Amino acid sequence: MDNLLVIGIILVLMIVLLLSGMYIHSVLFASGIIGLILLEGFDILPGLLGNEPFNRVASYTLTTIPLFVLMAQFILHSGMVQDIFYIVHKVSKGKNSLLGVLTLIIGGMLGAVSGSGTATSASLGQVAIPELRKHGYSGPLAGAIAASGGSLSGIIPPSIILILYGVATETAVGSLFIGAFIPGIITMFVFILVMLVYYRFERSNSTVSIMEAELASTVLAEPVEETRKIPTIRLFIVSFIAFLIVLVIFGGIYSGMFTPTEAGAVGAFIGLLAALALGKVNLGFFTKSLVETVRLTGMVMIIMIGAQIFGRFVSLSLLPRKLITLIEPIMDSPVLVLIAISVVLFIMFMFIEGAAVILMSIPVILPIIQELQVDILWFGVFIAVICTIGLLTPPVGLSVYAVAGVSGIRSSEIFKVAMVFAIVAMIVVCTLMIVFPELATWLPGLMN
Numbered sequence: 001m002d003n004l005l006v007i008g009i010i011l012v013l014m015i016v017l018l019l020s021g022m023y024i025h026s027v028l029f030a031s032g033i034i035g036l037i038l039l040e041g042f043d044i045l046p047g048l049l050g051n052e053p054f055n056r057v058a059s060y061t062l063t064t065i066p067l068f069v070l071m072a073q074f075i076l077h078s079g080m081v082q083d084i085f086y087i088v089h090k091v092s093k094g095k096n097s098l099l100g101v102l103t104l105i106i107g108g109m110l111g112a113v114s115g116s117g118t119a120t121s122a123s124l125g126q127v128a129i130p131e132l133r134k135h136g137y138s139g140p141l142a143g144a145i146a147a148s149g150g151s152l153s154g155i156i157p158p159s160i161i162l163i164l165y166g167v168a169t170e171t172a173v174g175s176l177f178i179g180a181f182i183p184g185i186i187t188m189f190v191f192i193l194v195m196l197v198y199y200r201f202e203r204s205n206s207t208v209s210i211m212e213a214e215l216a217s218t219v220l221a222e223p224v225e226e227t228r229k230i231p232t233i234r235l236f237i238v239s240f241i242a243f244l245i246v247l248v249i250f251g252g253i254y255s256g257m258f259t260p261t262e263a264g265a266v267g268a269f270i271g272l273l274a275a276l277a278l279g280k281v282n283l284g285f286f287t288k289s290l291v292e293t294v295r296l297t298g299m300v301m302i303i304m305i306g307a308q309i310f311g312r313f314v315s316l317s318l319l320p321r322k323l324i325t326l327i328e329p330i331m332d333s334p335v336l337v338l339i340a341i342s343v344v345l346f347i348m349f350m351f352i353e354g355a356a357v358i359l360m361s362i363p364v365i366l367p368i369i370q371e372l373q374v375d376i377l378w379f380g381v382f383i384a385v386i387c388t389i390g391l392l393t394p395p396v397g398l399s400v401y402a403v404a405g406v407s408g409i410r411s412s413e414i415f416k417v418a419m420v421f422a423i424v425a426m427i428v429v430c431t432l433m434i435v436f437p438e439l440a441t442w443l444p445g446l447m448n
Contacts, residue, residue: 003039003317010035010313024356025299028306035313053305060261061167062304066297067264068158071245073289074271078280081110081123083238085131099135100145100195103128107149108156108188109242121150121391125403138202141195143407143414147392147399148191148421154354154388156184158249158264160300161354161387165380167304168362172377173260174253175444180381181250182439183429187388190425198420234278241274254447300355307359320367327368334372335434341365342386342430349390353398357390358383381440382433389426392418 010031017027036044075081088102103124110120124146132142154161157177166173248266252258258266275281314320330336345365348357369379391399394415404411433439 004322006035006038007317007319007322009038010317018351024353025302025306028303028310028356028360032306032309032311032313035317036309039313039316052308056308057301057304059167061163061173062301064158064163064173064261064264065160065300066293067261067268068160068163069296070289070293071264071268071271073292074268074275075110075245076123077285077289078271078275078278080238080241080274080278081120082127083235084109084242085124085127087235087239097196097199099132100137100199101192103132103145104149104152104188104192104195107146108152108184109246110149110153120153121147121399121402122406124149125406129403129407129409136203137199139407139409140413140417141198141202143400143403143409144392144417144421145195146407147397147403147414147418148195150402151388151391151399152184152188152191154391155180155187155381155384157181157253158260158267159384161358161384162380163260164300164304164355164358165362165383168359169366169376169380171380175377175447176380176384177249177260178254178447179377179440179444180384181443183381183385183433186432186439187385187425187429190428191421194421194424198417237274237277241270241277245270254443256447303353303356304359307356310360311363314363320364323364324368324371331371334374337368337372338374338382338434341368342382342426345383345386346390346393346426349387350393350397351395354387354390357387375437375441377444378433378437378440382430385429385433386426389422392422394419 013034014027014031017030018024022030033045084106085103088099088106106128107120107124110123125143128146128149129139129142132145133139137145153159157180159177159180162176162180163173165171166176245267248258248270249263252263252266253260272281275285324331327337327340330340345357345361348361352360366376369376391397392415394400397411397415397418400411400414400418403409404414
């Protein structure tokens with residue numbers, strides 16, 4: 001059967017399966033198998049379904065994922081998020097706009113110690129939104145702040161997206177982590193600027209009325225300091241542990257003291273010690289942490305197996321080569337090609353979970369990037385930025401749904417504000433990275 005016809009059939013099949021609500025790993029697996037049968041016949045299946053799926057996931061580099069996920073679970077179940085926000089609330093007392101700024105900064109810090117966007121967003125939604133509402137923020141803006149802060153885990157290391165990209169392209173994960181540091185900070189500052197402008201706009205237009213503010217103050221939870229007093233020693237432990245984990249991840253990898261896998265193991269151990277020091281370790285603590293770690297790691301592994309089979313179909317169908325031929329008129333202008341790829345990836349991240357987008361798109365896009373002679377490390381960080389933004393966009397904005405689920409604010413209302421954050425960040429950060437690629441390549445070039 002003609003390759004172009006098969007590609008068309010598989011694309012239609014993927015759209016139908018996605019719209020029917022099938023899990024993405026099932027969509028990739030089914031599309032890849034059917035595509036390979038149409039191209040090569042049934043004889044290809046025994047070799048494809050033999051040891052290759054196991055070999056795909058039996059990778060030392062992939063051990064980084066369960067270790068960082070376990071570290072995130074230890075931190076989240078130790079109550080450190082609530083304690084850190086208590087500190088934020090005390091620091092910003094009487095300064096409404098500062099509370100929003102510090103909430104986004106805390107989101108970036110939590111992303112650096114957890115790597116889980118939805119978990120960070122849900123945690124911020126629980127502890128930050130009540131206080132933001134009491135300080136004059138509308139519900140949708142407060143929800144968008146929490147979701148934006150949580151989404152930063154997509155770009156600020158340790159990011160599962162960067163790990164998967166490193167495995168798929170055989171790029172050093174440690175270099176990707178360090179390269180993502182500056183773009184991650186820039187993304188966070190863009191979110192802060194958008195938040196400040198939007199907050200001032202709301203205040204000047206009286207979007208949050210006095211009546212609404214009074215209602216929020218009576219309905220929502222009491223301020224943190226009124227509901228509980230946290231001992232000073234506990235605040236010291238929390239602050240020290242957060243600083244230590246960030247130091248281990250960034251300092252250890254940058255100096256060459258740890259590989260990313262070793263940094264994840266040390267980070268998980270420090271997270272466990274923190275939970276012990278805070279008195280949170282019991283059977284339920286271990287059960288929740290381990291179950292969630294197994295669930296998330298298993299999900300990633302299944303997606304990788306499906307993506308490997310789909311990637312084999314992509315290779316045999318010569319799809320990358322056909323795309324290069326199609327866009328040949330603009331290949332002399334790498335910026336135009338990168339803009340086109342950015343738009344396509346942005347749309348994909350709007351509809352499909354981030355890890356799946358990375359694994360299914362890399363076989364198609366990587367040959368184009370290599371043809372353009374674009375730095376592979378830079379492109380990985382670039383994709384991570386787009387993924388971060390995709391966590392805020394409908395219809396599959398996971399960070400927004402996580403916040404809506406714990407706060408009771410309608411997701412549609414949060415999306416209206418979060419889209420402003422996403423669009424501005426997409427334009428500003430992606431443009432800066434295209435114009436100044438050293439933002440992602442400078443620090444890795446200095447690594448030992």
